Amino acid sequence: MFVDEAIVRLRAGDGGAGVASFHRERGRPRGRPEGGSGGRGGSIVVLADSEVATLLEYRRHPHRRAGDGTHGRGDLQHGRQGADLVLGVPVGTVVRDAAGVVLADLTEPGARVVLVEGGRGGRGNAALAGPRHVAPTFAEQGEYGEEAEFTFELKLLADAAIIGFPNAGKSTLIARVSAARPKVADYPFTTLEPNLGVVEVDERQFVLADIPGLVAGAAEGRGLGHAFLRHAERARALVLLLDPSPLQEVPVAAQHGVLVEELRRHDPALAARPRLVAVNKADLSGAAEAAAALAAALDGEVHLVSAVTGAGLPALMHAVADLVDRAVREAPERPGYLLHRPAPPGFSVHREGERWVVRGKAAERAVALDDLTVPAAADFAARRLTRAGVDEALRRAGARPGDEVQIGDLVFEFQDEAEQGGKDGEGAV
Ligand SMILES: Nc1nc2c(ncn2[C@@H]2O[C@H](COP(=O)(O)OP(=O)(O)OP(=O)(O)O)[C@@H](O)[C@H]2O)c(=O)[nH]1
Ligand SMILES: [Mg+2]
Numbered sequence: 001m002f003v004d005e006a007i008v009r010l011r012a013g014d015g016g017a018g019v020a021s022f023h024r025e026r027g028r029p030r031g032r033p034e035g036g037s038g039g040r041g042g043s044i045v046v047l048a049d050s051e052v053a054t055l056l057e058y059r060r061h062p063h064r065r066a067g068d069g070t071h072g073r074g075d076l077q078h079g080r081q082g083a084d085l086v087l088g089v090p091v092g093t094v095v096r097d098a099a100g101v102v103l104a105d106l107t108e109p110g111a112r113v114v115l116v117e118g119g120r121g122g123r124g125n126a127a128l129a130g131p132r133h134v135a136p137t138f139a140e141q142g143e144y145g146e147e148a149e150f151t152f153e154l155k156l157l158a159d160a161a162i163i164g165f166p167n168a169g170k171s172t173l174i175a176r177v178s179a180a181r182p183k184v185a186d187y188p189f190t191t192l193e194p195n196l197g198v199v200e201v202d203e204r205q206f207v208l209a210d211i212p213g214l215v216a217g218a219a220e221g222r223g224l225g226h227a228f229l230r231h232a233e234r235a236r237a238l239v240l241l242l243d244p245s246p247l248q249e250v251p252v253a254a255q256h257g258v259l260v261e262e263l264r265r266h267d268p269a270l271a272a273r274p275r276l277v278a279v280n281k282a283d284l285s286g287a288a289e290a291a292a293a294l295a296a297a298l299d300g301e302v303h304l305v306s307a308v309t310g311a312g313l314p315a316l317m318h319a320v321a322d323l324v325d326r327a328v329r330e331a332p333e334r335p336g337y338l339l340h341r342p343a344p345p346g347f348s349v350h351r352e353g354e355r356w357v358v359r360g361k362a363a364e365r366a367v368a369l370d371d372l373t374v375p376a377a378a379d380f381a382a383r384r385l386t387r388a389g390v391d392e393a394l395r396r397a398g399a400r401p402g403d404e405v406q407i408g409d410l411v412f413e414f415q416d417e418a419e420q421g422g423k424d425g426e427g428a429v
Helices: 056-060 168-175 227-231 252-266 287-298 313-332 361-366 376-388 390-397
Strands: 006-010 044-048 063-065 085-089 093-097 102-106 111-115 147-154 158-165 195-201 204-208 237-242 275-279 347-354 355-359 404-407 411-413
Touching: 006 056, 006 111, 044 093, 044 102, 063 085, 063 093, 063 347, 093 361, 102 111, 111 147, 147 158, 158 168, 158 252, 158 313, 168 313, 195 313, 204 313, 227 252, 237 313, 252 287, 275 376, 347 390, 355 361, 355 390, 361 376, 361 390, 361 404, 376 390
Parallel strands: 006 063, 044 085, 158 204, 158 237, 237 275, 355 404
Antiparallel strands: 006 147, 044 111, 093 102, 093 147, 195 204, 347 355, 404 411
8 A cells, every 4th residue: 555644753761860879888878979861752753764654553553663772770881772763664755843844855865854853861960960969869860752643654666657537548658668567447536646767778777657647626535636746846857648538528638628728726836837639549530630630720740559469668768868869968966854952952931921931951950950949959050050050041031039930840939149149159049
């Protein structure tokens, strides 16, 4: 089953906690701090993999988690890192965040992007020890891994795409010029998913896509709708394949008009894409006349081919190869992949009712200690908030000494250190 869209929920691993412990020796109740740090949580990465053909796996299992880091231990033993999780997706997958912003367009095999970052491991008391806190009795907590929802959308990377009404003979044609073997039948909408085939013309090669049939009103959902046109979006050239058969109710000139209009409604850039026009089923009576009349009406070239007998196909494939080559010369690079990283760690201050609320990693990290009821730990956290600029930001926002401040789960009273004799004042909590 071919699946070209999936919504996934990804959760990176949590960081392990740091630990507070002390070297113990006979006669010395409290020796040097020896608490190890926690390991960082695993991240989740998407990787464009040419072995992966569909997003089916993500439709089936949309929830993914990377490994957690383990906690630190005494004796300077650090926790192990959580395992990263690598999600293989087909080449041509576009990744969007929940707001629809494109994070990555994975057009090259091997392209990879980190989508959610593992939580940092907490530092143990050995790593926290410094001149001011020679033997901290506290340690940092591990950080939660990031969690977010993403949309994966596969846009096949064909060089050229065949667009036409149901039954026009698109699948018959691709089967004739490539090794692709899609189902062919004389009822409409035989093809429900695109088929790719490699076409060789002299020394040249290009990838041709057989796209499901398009009808008038596809943009409103008629027939199979037009969502599958996403697989034509990256094609450098289009082949409009028209059906002169009397069984086809719409005459070829009108088919041409409908196809161009539906392309435009899906994406104006598609209607502007270089294209060739071909009338199929040359073996049927009336086909040559229909092709000639259309050429006159369009004042352009119309290929007359038969996907069954093969007539006219070499010339048409040559013309497609020429068009693809020209487009490659004009724009050799496929649109590379874009990337917006999430906002860097920082913080913001908001007034919520009577309380000041500080949000953001920099502030949450400062207070992520295992036991803030220990005065030394509270002192340590207060100093880190000052260093991170949180006090200053609160003061500028209008916070007064005694106001309530919330950071994460922690609520405390604002104390203006500047008014108490400077940031380095000893013992202020
Ligand atoms: N006489 C004649 N019949 C053709 C030719 N090409 C295709 N057909 C017939 O047209 C019918 C439809 O062919 P398909 O290749 O399945 O058409 P399609 O465009 O892929 O159709 P959908 O997948 O339904 O959109 C089949 O019965 C084919 O045998 C041709 O050149 N001449
Ligand atoms: Mg078909």
